[in-house]
Amino acid sequence: MMPENNYDVIVVGAGPGGSSAAMAAAKKGRKVLLLEKHPIVGYPLCCAEGISKSGLENIVPLNPRWVASRVERVLLVGPGGAEARIEHPAAGYVLDRKIFDRDLAARAAREGAVVKTGTPAVALLNGDGGPVRGVKVQEEGKPNEYFAPVIIASDGIESRIGFWAGLDTTLYLSGFDSAAQYLLGGLDVDEECLQFYFGRELCPGGYAWVFPKGGGTANVGLAFTPALNAKVKAMELLDKFVQRCFPSASVIETIVGGVPAYVGKKLLRVKNVLLVGDAARLVDSISGAGIANALLSGKIAGETAAEYLPSKHSEKFLDRYRQNWDRLKGREMRFYLYARQIYVRMRDADFDSVIGFVRSIFERKSVAAIEPIGLLKRVLKENPKLLLLARHIRW
Numbered sequence: 140m141m142p143e144n145n146y147d148v149i150v151v152g153a154g155p156g157g158s159s160a161a162m163a164a165a166k167k168g169r170k171v172l173l174l175e176k177h178p179i180v181g182y183p184l185c186c187a188e189g190i191s192k193s194g195l196e197n198i199v200p201l202n203p204r205w206v207a208s209r210v211e212r213v214l215l216v217g218p219g220g221a222e223a224r225i226e227h228p229a230a231g232y233v234l235d236r237k238i239f240d241r242d243l244a245a246r247a248a249r250e251g252a253v254v255k256t257g258t259p260a261v262a263l264l265n266g267d268g269g270p271v272r273g274v275k276v277q278e279e280g281k282p283n284e285y286f287a288p289v290i291i292a293s294d295g296i297e298s299r300i301g302f303w304a305g306l307d308t309t310l311y312l313s314g315f316d317s318a319a320q321y322l323l324g325g326l327d328v329d330e331e332c333l334q335f336y337f338g339r340e341l342c343p344g345g346y347a348w349v350f351p352k353g354g355g356t357a358n359v360g361l362a363f364t365p366a367l368n369a370k371v372k373a374m375e376l377l378d379k380f381v382q383r384c385f386p387s388a389s390v391i392e393t394i395v396g397g398v399p400a401y402v403g404k405k406l407l408r409v410k411n412v413l414l415v416g417d418a419a420r421l422v423d424s425i426s427g428a429g430i431a432n433a434l435l436s437g438k439i440a441g442e443t444a445a446e447y448l449p450s451k452h453s454e455k456f457l458d459r460y461r462q463n464w465d466r467l468k469g470r471e472m473r474f475y476l477y478a479r480q481i482y483v484r485m486r487d488a489d490f491d492s493v494i495g496f497v498r499s500i501f502e503r504k505s506v507a508a509i510e511p512i513g514l515l516k517r518v519l520k521e522n523p524k525l526l527l528l529a530r531h532i533r534w
């Protein structure tokens with residue numbers, strides 16, 4: 140075993156989760172290796188790039204270069220034409236993730252992590268039922284091996300690391316939303332407003348979005364739940380939406396992808412492997428957002444890995460990652476998961492009625508912050524019919 144191939148922490152995948160983990164572990168003085176399979180960090184990727192101010196800035200200080208547009212308001216549009224406009228100055232950002240992801244990896248490098256692009260992890264070096272010893276990679280066309288007492292899996296929705304370490308990471312039809320998105324050009328939209336469109340026919344179980352990116356461009360996409368209608372495809376639904384709302388726009392970029400469903404705490408750790416972000420399915424069950432969760436889970440996992448001393452601690456020490464994540468986010472993630480069970484059963488009339496209620500709360504107001512759980516509870520209280528949709532949910 141070559142000493143230069145030994146690290147304290149190996150992180151697989153340089154998305155927001157991986158770079159955040161590598162940054163956190165390197166900051167604590169650990170020798171960190173960050174592996175990315177693509178030759179360019181941040182390309183290709185599949186994301187609408189929206190993030191709240193707090194979700195981003197609680198983890199990393201803002202660099203204005205990451206921002207494609209600033210979010211000052213939000214528009215909700217129902218299938219029957221109900222609309223609610225929420226004025227929310229400095230709510231968040233639409234990022235340019237091609238710059239953001241690269242910059243985060245560069246920050247990890249600045250903290251001392253070794254970043255290797257074009258270097259996919261192709262297997263784990265499993266130690267006969269004991270801890271995982273390291274990672275086998277393909278580097279410059281040749282196989283190579285790296286060793287560390289902790290591995291962080293930040294390899295996204297397609298994650299193989301958890302599976303190789305012994306977890307059941309199968310993505311069932313009921314376990315993800317299917318998404319498609321265009322970057323459209325030649326648009327005349329309010330560049331500070333995120334738009335959301337709802338309706339069972341438009342996108343069953345999901346929603347469509349218009350996230351402006353400046354210069355007359357916007358990420359225009361939708362995600363839907365294939366388990367509710369296996370006959371349609373995300374791209375067909377998106378084409379109908381674009382035809383209706385932006386018939387003369389130009390398509391600058393096309394992407395398709397999947398949003399994994401949150402599955403609780405069960406994919407956060409196996410042996411000495413910590414899973415973060417999409418690899419652990421840490422996605423908000425209503426919005427499908429995962430960047431902020433990837434940043435936060437990466438930070439906690441990176442710090443836990445840095446504090447782990449195999450000569451002193453048992454492997455159980457690494458459970459601190461799962462405990463700290465659950466303390467900070469568990470209640471919120473569980474609430475969204477329950478709320479999703481109602482959301483996927485809502486009919487078009489329910490969407491219009493909820494949006495009408497939201498308008499009555501926010502019209503002619505400017506809000507400094509929205510507390511989503513409190514708002515959802517108010518919506519349910521005012522629309523008790525919705526609770527009937529949840530009658531087979533165990534709270």
Ligand SMILES: Cc1cc2nc3c(=O)[nH]c(=O)nc-3n(C[C@H](O)[C@H](O)[C@H](O)COP(=O)(O)OP(=O)(O)OC[C@H]3O[C@@H](n4cnc5c(N)ncnc54)[C@H](O)[C@@H]3O)c2cc1C
Nearest residue numbers: 152154155156176187188189260295396416417428429430
């Ligand atoms: C259409 C769409 C729109 C979305 N819009 C939003 C949004 O607006 N806001 C939001 O918050 N979230 C959004 N999401 C979700 C968000 O993109 C993810 O939650 C987020 O990217 C997760 O970050 P991550 O670091 O966990 O994984 P990723 O960003 O997927 O990064 C994983 C990295 O691992 C690398 N990798 C994979 N396998 C290997 C390997 N074997 N070896 C080395 N490297 C490997 C990949 O190349 C990739 O760079 C959207 C998702 C989709 C599909």
